[in-house]
Amino acid sequence: MASRAEHVKQLMEMGFPENRARKALIMTHDCGTEPALHWLIENADSPDIDAPVPESLASRSSGRVEGSSSGFVGDTVPGQPPALGVPTQPAVSVINPDGACSPGFIVGTSECKAVLVVDTSLKMSIGKTAAQCAHAAVGLVKNMHANSVPWLHAWEMEGEKTVVLKANSSAELEALEAKAQSLLLPTFMVEDAGRTEIAAGSKTVLGIAGVSEVVDQVTGRLSTLR
Incomplete structure (x- = not known):
């Protein structure tokens, strides 16, 4: 090396x-x-x-970055890139949870994606759902930019593959968030301000991003929102 x-x-x-x-x-x-x-x-x-x-x-x-439910997880040094369980480039390296580099996925940007998971129990209108998904997508991308996720630019240039899935409750969203963070994936949880259809503080959409194989460990069993 x-x-x-x-x-x-x-x-x-x-x-x-x-x-x-x-x-x-x-x-x-x-x-x-x-x-x-x-x-x-x-x-x-x-x-x-x-x-x-x-x-x-x-x-x-090497090291890990502290975050909240709307960011990255780990020991903290503010501004340090996270030791994510995702590739550091659209090539052959990954950064492991312990911060070490090792051979891993042969990654093209088509193998990275963002997932937006909607809590359907809230019975939001189509317009409200679309707005909440937009908040989740923007928040997730801002988090990744702020933490200098190395594959982010390539993902953006290749069409920003994104899928929308459905969850059945706020508790399910929280469980998905916890699992994603345990895998050191970028996340962003939207909490509604309560000005229109639903109660203030309602958790509406969870955004997760990373290598498809890793993200699928969290959301692979979920159905597409239709």
């Missing part, structure tokens, strides 16, 4: 400043040039891209 210095050199040969190259490798757990390159592209316009890496990150090459 190539060293961090070798990957830094490769990124510098592509035209990136040394400090950015080094930061990108740290922020992607030293998983190689391609994940670091994806991170650099995703964060090119970030105002703090040249800010120093926190010492807590600089001293280690």
Whole structure:
């Protein structure tokens, strides 16, 4: 396996400043040039891209990110990319839950997807359901951008494969969310403001994203919303 210095050199040969190259490798757990390159592209316009890496990150090459029901799960270093159970690039690497890199899925973007799960027990109208799905999709993508999910840009460029499924209760949505987070998948839960059809705080739609095989471990038994 190539060293961090070798990957830094490769990124510098592509035209990136040394400090950015080094930061990108740290922020992607030293998983190689391609994940670091994806991170650099995703964060090119970030105002703090040249800010120093926190010492807590600089001293280690892997880790996990804290999140809530609307984000990622793990031990925390704010702003650090999550050690997701999904590929770091549309190629051959995955980041395992322990933060280590290993060979995994041979991933093309068609093998990544987002799933929106609707609580049908709320009996929302078609328009209300559509609005809640839109909130879930936007929130999920914002979370992934905020956490620099390395495969996000490729998924967006390839059509953003998304399916809508149905659950039978709020309790079922919460159970699905917990299982998704145990697999370190990005999630976003929509809670309604209560201004129209349903009570405030009602959990309406859960968004989950990742490699299809991993997402299906959570939602594979669910039926399509029709």
